[in-house]
Amino acid sequence: MxxxxxxxxxxxxxxxxxxxxxxxxxxxxxxxxxxxxxxxDPQLQDHWIKRVIAYIIDSIIINIATGILLAVALFPAFIANPFGYINVTSFPFASGIAAVIYFVVAETVYGTSIGKTFMMLKVVTVSGEKVTFEKAVIRNISKVYPVLLLLDVVGGVFATSDMRQKYSDQIANTKVV
Ligand SMILES: [Zn+2]
Structure with a gap:
């Protein structure tokens, strides 16, 4: 020690x-x-409640979009079996990749996502500037898999001095405000 x-x-x-x-x-x-x-700290509670709701909104959008994209890409299989065309193992993988792309593009271009906009949140660097592509990749890569995202959040709350930062936010020097 x-x-x-x-x-x-x-x-x-x-x-x-x-x-x-x-x-x-x-x-x-x-x-x-x-x-x-x-x-x-009610504001700290409030902050994380807002982020969870924003993430749920974004996840619903991403999952619907992934379902539609897969239905188009796998059109013959979709026609043959409209409810079974999505493989239960490939869908979480596809939607995880879609989530990373969605968040990286949205945060690099707009500094926010649809869910975050609803909750009036945005992502900025610690000094208050717009996030770059590299920073957006670092802070969003854990969204490829829900368990990784959970570890990122828990790790951040425990390991960083600012309990509003995920662990990856500390690495990227970013925060959600
Ligand atoms: Zn000492």
């Missing part, structure tokens, strides 16, 4: 760094801090 501030090696049970006095943050205290922050 090492001090998060000065890097000094610490004993397993120490509560403070012996060199610089910084309190030792364990996973448990960190988790308590996160819960406490959410309880005490």
């Amino acid at each position: 090492y001090c998060s501030k000065c890097g000094e090696k610490l004993d397993e049970n120490s509560k403070f760094c012996t060199k610089c006095g910084t309190p030792v943050t364990t996973a448990e205290t960190k988790a308590n801090n996160v819960v406490e922050s959410f309880e005490k």
